[in-house]
Amino acid sequence: MEIALLLALVIYDKGAIASGLPIGSGKIESAHRYTIQNRLKRSGCWWTVKNAEAILALRVLRADQDWDAYWLKLGELVAG
Numbered sequence: 001m002e003i004a005l006l007l008a009l010v011i012y013d014k015g016a017i018a019s020g021l022p023i024g025s026g027k028i029e030s031a032h033r034y035t036i037q038n039r040l041k042r043s044g045c046w047w048t049v050k051n052a053e054a055i056l057a058l059r060v061l062r063a064d065q066d067w068d069a070y071w072l073k074l075g076e077l078v079a080g
Contacts, residue, residue: 035063 039059040052047055061070 031063035059 036056036059039055040047061067
């Protein structure tokens, strides 16, 4: 996922409020800190955009509790 798309997802949107989606709430801020910042801002770490996007995709899978389903599906695709 491109950084610009990630930023677009967090923009204040009246439509999101009308839909009952959380925007800028404590949950969102906490998830950002836990899922993104704790991994990318470790001391001595540096990232290319491609590698940062890959590691964040995996961390989101884990945070969303989709980790096992992802690897199972990937195994099925590789097996043919």
